[in-house]
Amino acid sequence: MSRSSAALLFSLSALATAVAPGTVSAQGNVLPAPVIAVDSADPVSVLVSRLDLERYKATIKGLTQFGDRRQGTKRNRDAVDWIEAQLKSYGCANVERLTYEYNPPAPTPRPAGAGGATPQRPAGPPMSAGGGRARGVRTRTGVNSDSLRQPDARLRALNAEPSVPGERQEVYCTKIGTTRPDEMYIIGGHMDGIGWGEAANDDASGSAIVMELARIFSDPAVKTDRSIRFVLWNNEETGLNGARAYVEQRAKLQGIEEPKGSGKYPEPKWLGMIQHDMMMFDHGMPNADGTMRKEQRPEADVNIEFQSNSKMAKQSADLAWFLHGANAKYATDYPAQVGPHMTNTDSGPFQDLVAAISLRENERGTQVGSGWDPHWHQPTDLFSTFSNADFKLGLNAAQTTLAGVAKLVNATLARAK
Template identity: 90%
Template sequence: MNRHPAVLAIFALGVSGAPAVLPAQPAVLPSPAIAVDSADPVAVLVSRLDLERYKATIKGLTQFGDRRQGTKRNRDAVDWIEAQLKSYGCTNVERLTYQYAPPAPTPRPGGAAAGAGAASRPSGPPVAAGGGRARGVRTRTGVNTDSLRQPDARLRALNAEPSVPGERQEVYCTKVGTARPDEMYIIGGHMDGIGWGEAANDDASGTAIVMELARIFSDPAVQTERSIRFVLWNNEETGLNGARAYVEQRAKLQGIEEPKGSGRYPEPKWLGMIQHDMMLFDHGMPNADGTMRREQRPEADVNIEFQANSKMAKQSAEFAWFLHGANAKYATDYPAQVGPHMTNTDSGPFQDLVAAISLRENERGTQVGSGWDPHWHQPTDLFSTFTDADFRLGLNAAQTTLSGVAKLTNTTVRKPSR
């Protein structure tokens, strides 16, 4: 039986693969000091993740406002991401180019169009099947399209340019494997946002994880047997169009050596895809009156989801449980839980082709979709909205993915010469 590579390595983690500066805010208890085992390269790499660096990367992305696709601020953010990756030592930074045109407005009785005013109102992703059944208190969700709900005049002006159809680009870079350069894991997050805020959580928080992992793995002293690709998707908010374009253009290129005999594989065979989308806010269920608790809840966790009705559900579940085990061994603050309802995120276009999972702050369909994050697509999705306890949840997601992928790619760290 052909099993996902995660299963072959799962017991190497030592855990079971079964369910085993900001505004004044409440003080955050420091994480317990954890000794780094210098003989364990995974622990060494995890120790290189730093809360302040993670926050700084998110802050850098928020300088471009909501980074809505089809605007100059989005293109400027793509340029910035590319420059940052190159500054980390990523020597093979590339762009994928595609065309995007929003669907035509749907006519309404009487001649009015459902899409009237679409230039200032983004279209949301389609509702996907398999999102689970909502339970508990629910509050209304939606996409803010009213600029006046953003009280910051500077941010209103920055986000004022409407989206226009046309060419889109997204950036990626690759850590080339030393033994199996023809195989790779894909690590992704989407860099575009909507809502007249800064898209700090959705999804600068996930984009920053991908960028920080690219920084750490790009160290020349870090060697991986398999390749790792770090992708910053565009057009997620319009229906996963950037990820879909990647699959359409590159799936057929998998594992092809180009040129022949060169040992180079422009698109290594996909072994797994990990998406990071909204990583900061796990404050629990809304109160009966629709309000939310202000502080991150102590029992917050990293949600690792696969899609139970996908063609690769079995392999994806095994992949998810492998990362669950990595979290149990290497994450410092927040545990992980596994769920079967991955939906409406950039791992979706991959789910029938390869083991695909997503990491989130909450269950996408049953919790985020029921109003458990009041900042989702709202003007309040700002860097200043979140506390260190929130940012630390995202950092723990980074620890989870980094440690799991480092294990799967048999990563080593060369000691500095004296």
């Protein structure tokens, strides 16, 4: 067994004990969940306890001040600046930017008489690419490109600037491992959005997870054997271009010591990539008339997906089940489930190179693509749309990833003197 495989599996049995989720009332309201006592002798338990619902919400709120953060706009660049400042305020080491060019082809003219607005999302793989067969009630999905569907004049004005081709940047920072700085796990979420809303769920909810984990792991008292990189991707909505640029620029640099003999590795060897994309809305299948239930469904869960036809399918499945075990032991409210159909998110460019998984609110190909989230790419993707039960689902995904990665990198806490 390779060192990286051993790292993935070394404590899986320790995560087998399940924790019951919070109970749910007949009206679908999440009642206070049984509190999982913090085990001061277990550094993972202590680190998970440092995740806080109000802090998570505040980070999402901070991202929504920039509207939908559409790539190629000032509001997107302002959000990148804000993310960088936040990471630095956490004490996250080596805050850096990756720069790349995005010059999309001109849109194909519509045939005469076709009517309708040109979608903002370019043609690409169908939503069900790599996904399972859709079942049950399906409703229309798509990208809103009509500014007048946003009733808030302030937000409409903020989102009015169109995207232009050219230079793009995305921010990342790194927790340096103490004994294996040459190996790392990548934790990602995309900070750009579309649809004339605030992109609160897609994907401030995932970006906030990345930022909150960066905050917690950046505590100088936290030591890890292996490195962790926290990346806020750009250009996800145009076809994963920010993640693709990262792979193109940095895959070949893995594990190279620079300068030689320094003990520094600008791009440690990738052991796994964990993506977070749309984390909060699991209200179930649409009703027969296309409406949705107002409350989070009692059986809401954190979906952990890998791609079963990728070159790294087995390693990705192992990583997915490892995080499933972490959820069972450390998450407070919602359980996790593992699925084999990861698609259309920033883990895709990594899936044939390293163990790659995605955490999200629903199955991407079969549920999100069938209208299970009516706010997806819509003006209603606003901070105010979501309830505490929704935000808690995102927080439980954060607990899942934090616990799993803390185990994988052998995180420890220095004792206070």
